[in-house]
Amino acid sequence: MNWDHRSRLTAVTAGALALVAAVTVSGCGSGGGGGTADAKGTAAPQGAAPAAGSPAPPPAASAPAASPSTAAPAGQVPAAAWAKWNVPPLPAAPPPPADKPVKLTKTGQVPVISNITTTDKVVFVTLDDGAEKDPKFIEMMNDLKVPITMFLMNDTIKDDYGYFKPLQAAGNSIQNHTLHHPQMSTKSAAEQKSEVCGDQQVLTQQYGTAPILFRPPYGDGAHTPTLNTAVQQCGPRAIVLWRETMQIHDMQYQTADKKLKPGDIILAHFRGPTDLKGETMTQMFGELLSRIQEQGFTVARLDDYIAPPAG
Ligand SMILES: [Zn+2]
16 A cells, blocks of 8 residues: 555545544554444344355365474364464364354345454454565465455456465455445445446456455445445445454554454455565564454454355
């Protein structure tokens, strides 16, 4: 993200988010866009049919390459892998709930979600935009198998759509984040539709699966009827915000106690040293995992808690 982009963000957040303390660095959606007035998994009839948008299940763990002393049970990440990335081992995520807390509908208004209702000690990690394409991050994810959900914006990924395919192949879904990252509430209804439908079309073509989730840049406009209508017209069936924003070494919280809660959705970005004051993507991500681990949480897959539209 270049400086121009960040400056624009600062203006956006300063204007819109007076209620949120201390917006510092951070970018897309930093601050309070994460939504105070979320509807947590409202809506809808039954049904958890597998549907377009569901990622393929992660491939079975391959034969352990580690030495016997670091071998772990099937499906577990070996201690040596955590040590390699200087991250304390996270517990395995609990089994996905049979009854998904969020049930998406095929038609009608889409819910706005910034956390998932669950008692599991899990949080969900989302990674936005797609500017940084660090091969080391692919390696890290292959080693640690931490589930992520990617909200990709075409301007930042169009120079290398392929970068994200190994992450997708590991079971991580790719979701909609507009073509050009505008502040949606400043755009006409037609422009908002073009932003959402355009990214939907590109992502569907490039990755073979239609996104079912949409995140507006900066969280802006999430609760407006105009944006809700645009999302409905383009295919995604929920607007996803967040509770915490990962910066460089720690998270910015929306609650005064600065503690993760079960089901929180965390916003982070594909960012590198230019935007992270010299830190790499893998260093930032390792710090994020450490902050999660030290609060007694682990990371679960967001898609496992959301039932796509039945039928
Ligand atoms: Zn963004």
